[in-house]
Amino acid sequence: MTPAERDALVSLRKIGEVAKRSGIAVETLRFYESRGLIEPAGRTASGYRLYDDSVFERLAFVKKSQAVGFTLDQIAWIIAEAREGRRPCVEVRQMARQRLDELDEKLTELRRYRRDLKRTLDAWDREGVKEGMICGFIEGLDAAVVRPVLGRAGRWRTSERRKP
C-alpha cells in the first residue's frame, strides 16, 4: 500500500484534487491559506499539503460569506473567532446588516447614475450631434451629473480612505 493509497483511505487529498473538486484554483487555495481562511489537515513528509473533507465545508463557508459580501478579512476574522470557541453571531449579523445598507446605497446611486446616462443618450438621439468638444458630449450633461463618480474609481465597498 503506497502512502498515497493510505491517504486516500482516510480521505486525505492533495491540493490539486481539492482544487478540482471545489473549482478553486490551486494558487487561490494557497492564497486562502495565507489569509487564514483554510488550512491543511497536515503535510506529507515531503511537505505536500493534505486536506481532509472538512476543507470543502470550509470553502463553502468562504464562498457563501463572499456571496453575502464579506471581505476575506472579515471572513478570516469570523473563522478565527469560531476557532477560539466563540460564536460571533451578533457581529456577523451586524456585518450583514451593514452590507445590506451599503447595497441599498449603491443601488440608489447606480439607479440615479443610470438615469442620467439614459437621459444623455436620449438627448443625443433627440437632438442629434451638437456643438462642443465631442459631439455635444459636454453639453449633453448638466452640471448635476458631475458627482463623486460612484465613490471614486468605479469601486464600491472599498472603505473610503481619502483625506478631506
Place this chain on the structure above:
Amino acid sequence: MTPAERDALVSLRKIGEVAKRSGIAVETLRFYESRGLIEPAGRTASGYRLYDDSVFERLAFVKKSQAVGFTLDQIAWIIAEAREGRRPCVEVRQMARQRLDELDEKLTELRRYRRDLKRTLDAWDREGVKEGMICGFIEGLDAAVVRPVLGRAGRWRTSERRKP
C-alpha cells in the same frame, strides 16, 4: 512687472491654483497629464507647468466622462481623437450605450444579490440562531446564493479576466 504678473494677465496659472479652482489634487493633475487627459499650455523657464483657462473645460470634460462611466483610457482616447480633428461621435455613443447595458446588468445583479441577503437576514430574525459553524450562517444560505460573487472581488466594470 514680474513674470508671474505677466502670466496672470493672460490668465496663466500654476498647477496649485488649477488644483484649488478645480478641486482636483495637484498630484492627480500631474497623473492626468501622464495619462494624456490634460496638458499645460506651457512651462516657465524653470519648468513649472502653466495652464490657461481651457484646462478647466477639459477637466470638466474628464469629470463628466467619468460620470458617464468611461475609463481614463477611454477618455484619453476620445481626447486624442479630437486633437487629431476627428469627432468620434459614433464610437462615443457606442461606448455610452455599452455602459448603459453594463449598468443595467449590474443593477440586476445587485438587486438579486440584495434580495438574497435580505432573505438570509430575515431568516435569521425569524428562526434565530441555528446549528452550524457560525450561527447557522451556512444553513441560512441556500446553494443558489453561491454565485460568482458579483464578478469576483466586489468590483464591477473590471474586464473579466479569469480563465474558465
Place this chain on the structure above:
DNA sequence: CTTGACTCTATAGCCTGCTATAGGCTTTAT
C-alpha cells in the same frame, strides 16, 4: 537673505482578490 510654500521628477504604494512566474523538489506513469 532666509524661510517656508510651492514646484519638479521619479518611483512606489494603496485597495482587493486573485493570478502568474521563477526555480526547485517529489511523485506518478511509462
Place this chain on the structure above:
DNA sequence: ATAAAGCCTATAGCAGGCTATAGAGTCAAG
C-alpha cells in the same frame, strides 16, 4: 530510468484611479 505532472516557497503583477514619498530646485514675502 526518465520524463511529465504535480507540488513547494517566495515574490511580483494586474485592474483602476489615484495618493504618497524622496530628494531637489524655485519663488515670494518679511
